[in-house]
Amino acid sequence: MFSSSVIEISKSALQKNLTLLRKILGKKVIISSVIKGNAYGHNIEAFVPIAEDCGQEHFSVYSADEALRVKSISSNGPSIMIMGAIDNDEIEWAIENDIEFFVFDFDRLDAAIKHSKKIKKPAKVHIEVETGMNRTGFDQDELELVLEKLKHNYEALSFEGLCTHYAGAESIANYLRVKDQIKNFSKTYKWFHAQGIVPKICHTACSAAAIRYPKTRMNMARIGIMQYGFWPSDETLINFLSKKEDKTDPLDRVITWKTKVMDTKEVSTGEFIGYGTTYLAHKKLKIATIPVGYAHGFSRSLSNTGRVLIHGKRVGVVGIVNMNLMTVDVTDIPETKKGDEVVLIGHQGDLSLSVASFSELSNQLNYELLTRLPNNIPRVITN
Numbered sequence: 001m002f003s004s005s006v007i008e009i010s011k012s013a014l015q016k017n018l019t020l021l022r023k024i025l026g027k028k029v030i031i032s033s034v035i036k037g038n039a040y041g042h043n044i045e046a047f048v049p050i051a052e053d054c055g056q057e058h059f060s061v062y063s064a065d066e067a068l069r070v071k072s073i074s075s076n077g078p079s080i081m082i083m084g085a086i087d088n089d090e091i092e093w094a095i096e097n098d099i100e101f102f103v104f105d106f107d108r109l110d111a112a113i114k115h116s117k118k119i120k121k122p123a124k125v126h127i128e129v130e131t132g133m134n135r136t137g138f139d140q141d142e143l144e145l146v147l148e149k150l151k152h153n154y155e156a157l158s159f160e161g162l163c164t165h166y167a168g169a170e171s172i173a174n175y176l177r178v179k180d181q182i183k184n185f186s187k188t189y190k191w192f193h194a195q196g197i198v199p200k201i202c203h204t205a206c207s208a209a210a211i212r213y214p215k216t217r218m219n220m221a222r223i224g225i226m227q228y229g230f231w232p233s234d235e236t237l238i239n240f241l242s243k244k245e246d247k248t249d250p251l252d253r254v255i256t257w258k259t260k261v262m263d264t265k266e267v268s269t270g271e272f273i274g275y276g277t278t279y280l281a282h283k284k285l286k287i288a289t290i291p292v293g294y295a296h297g298f299s300r301s302l303s304n305t306g307r308v309l310i311h312g313k314r315v316g317v318v319g320i321v322n323m324n325l326m327t328v329d330v331t332d333i334p335e336t337k338k339g340d341e342v343v344l345i346g347h348q349g350d351l352s353l354s355v356a357s358f359s360e361l362s363n364q365l366n367y368e369l370l371t372r373l374p375n376n377i378p379r380v381i382t383n
Contacts, residue, residue: 004291004324005259005344007373008382009042011050013252017227018054020250025210029217032081032203034224035070036062041297041370042228042255044069046379051227052076060222064090067099081126083222084136091115091123100124100160104136109149109157116156126161127199131184132177133167143188150197162189162199166216170208170232182215208232211240229253230355230366253354255370256346256382260339261310262325263289274319274327279304285318286331290342293324297373298344308342311335312349 021031033056034040039047048059048070057078061067063085070080082101086094088111094101095115103109103125112123127146130137138146150157164185168174185204192198201219207226209216229251231237241247267273267285290308294300298321306317308328315328330336345353355366 003376003378004262005257005296005377007042007377007379008256008258008346009046009050009379010252010254010256010382011053012383013229013254014050014227015054016252017229017254018051018056021223021226025217025221028219030058030201030203030220031056031227032058032060032079032220032222033227034060034206034222036060036066036083036224037367037371038066038375040224040228040367041373043375043379045073046381048073049075050381052078058220060224064094064099067094071097071099092119095119095121095123098124100126102126102128102136102163104128104138106142106145106149109146113149113153113156116153122156122158124158124160126163126203127159128163128165129185129188131164131166131181131188133165133181135165137164140188143191147192147195147197159197159199161201161203161220162192163203166204166206166209166213169206169212169216170236172235178209178213182213206232208236211236225366226251228255228370230370232366253346255355257344257373257377258346259290259292259342259344261288261336261342262291263338264330264336265289272319275322276320279319284331285329286334286336287318287327288315288330288336288340288342290326290328291324292344293322293326295323295374296377297369298326299369299372307353308344309346309348309351309353310340310342312351314351314353 033051035044035047038044059070059078060081060083061070062083064082067080067082080099086101091111092115112125116123128137130139150159166178166181169178189202203218203220205216205221207223210221225232265287267281267287269281269283271281273279292298300321302317303320307314310330311333313333315330317326318329319327345355355369
């Protein structure tokens with residue numbers, strides 16, 4: 001395989017996570033599999049087919065190009081929803097292909113009406129409303145006009161959903177803000193209902209909101225990070241486990257990232273390792289060179305702090321993480337040789353390295369590190 005590392009995607013782990021989520025959310029709640037950011041670094045083309053095999057029928061993407069990728073790879077004709085970027089000249093393609101999309105401004109709403117009438121097919125729109133995050137969504141004083149356009153263009157606009165997004169449901173610090181958003185959304189929905197214009201579904205919950213605020217589950221929950229086996233935050237996990245007798249994490253990581261030792265070398269006491277003078281050998285060391293660096297998503301901020309697994313033992317990065325390689329201290333594993341397996345994320349023996357361990361050391365979010373994994377690292381599906 002012409003690659004310095006490989007990412008394994010576990011179908012059984014995904015199935016376990018989705019089964020748990022369906023149990024938590026209930027049979028009446030649709031799970032929309034959020035696969036923006038290249039399926040959180042897992043790769044859309046690798047992830048969508050196994051997600052479909054696991055029963056997923058609805059996918060949420062960020063942009064039209066991601067929707068095109070899902071459309072090209074899917075085999076079961078799932079629902080696809082664009083939550084963010086879609087240019088007006090892409091809307092006709094979306095309508096033709098039954099792609100649903102968020103609408104949060106009048107320019108996009110008018111473009112949807114225009115293209116729908118042109119090709120004589122309704123646009124499947126989800127009206128996003130502003131409830132307190134102050135990012136995207138129609139403000140309250142704009143809703144009268146939104147309602148008017150929905151009423152007068154009912155043949156052009158299929159009101160698929162009413163939605164919003166919460167400002168940090170993963171943190172208790174945002175509790176009051178999220179609670180206010182929930183109230184604001186409820187008032188908006190009731191107002192639409194009173195006017196006789198009712199969406200087919202309502203959806204507001206991400207992974208964190210779906211776990212911490214059950215009222216937000218509504219008809220559909222947009223589940224991203226949890227389906228991949230990660231919690232939105234430690235707080236979310238603690239909150240979930242506090243209500244359970246079994247205090248073990250019930251999620252399995254879908255991703256494993258592996259490479260091999262490229263070379264080994266002896267370094268004398270008093271010698272510096274790698275670029276500059278950030279690491280001085282305090283004794284005679286044996287180091288192993290690993291063909292992964294910041295160009296592959298292993299952050300430079302993990303210099304002298306990162307960890308990998310070799311021979312079932314956790315070893316530390318020494319020196320600066322380079323663009324395409326790094327060095328680790330294997331002095332305590334003298335049998336280490338060229339070609340030995342190295343685990344960057346995942347299990348080896350009785351130990352494991354999670355994305356969270358990298359996040360804590362490099363001040364990155366789970367989401368950030370995962371989505372920075374380059375698309376050119378091969379993804380291999382495993383059971």
